[in-house]
Amino acid sequence: xxxxxxxxxxxxxxxxxxxxxxxxxxxxxxxxxxxxxxxxxxxxxxxxxxxxxxxxxxxxxxxxxxxxxxx
Numbered sequence: 001x002x003x004x005x006x007x008x009x010x011x012x013x014x015x016x017x018x019x020x021x022x023x024x025x026x027x028x029x030x031x032x033x034x035x036x037x038x039x040x041x042x043x044x045x046x047x048x049x050x051x052x053x054x055x056x057x058x059x060x061x062x063x064x065x066x067x068x069x070x071x
Contacts, residue, residue, distance in 0.1 A: 013040040
C-alpha cells in the first residue's frame with residue numbers, strides 16, 4: 001500500500017491509499033466515509049503519512065490524525 005495526501009475542498013487534507021502494484025487503483029480515501037467520519041484537518045505542505053503499529057498517522061495544521069481499523 002502506498003499512502004499519500006492530497007488537497008480537498010477548503011484546503012482539507014485527504015488521506016489516500018493506493019495499490020502499490022497499480023497506482024491507478026485507489027483503495028481508500030478519507031473523503032469517502034459517510035457524514036465526514038474520516039475527514040482530516042487543514043492540509044500542511046509536504047506532510048508525510050507515517051505507518052506504525054497498524055495505524056496511519058497524519059499531521060494537520062492543528063491536530064494529529066490517527067487512522068486504523070474500526071472495532
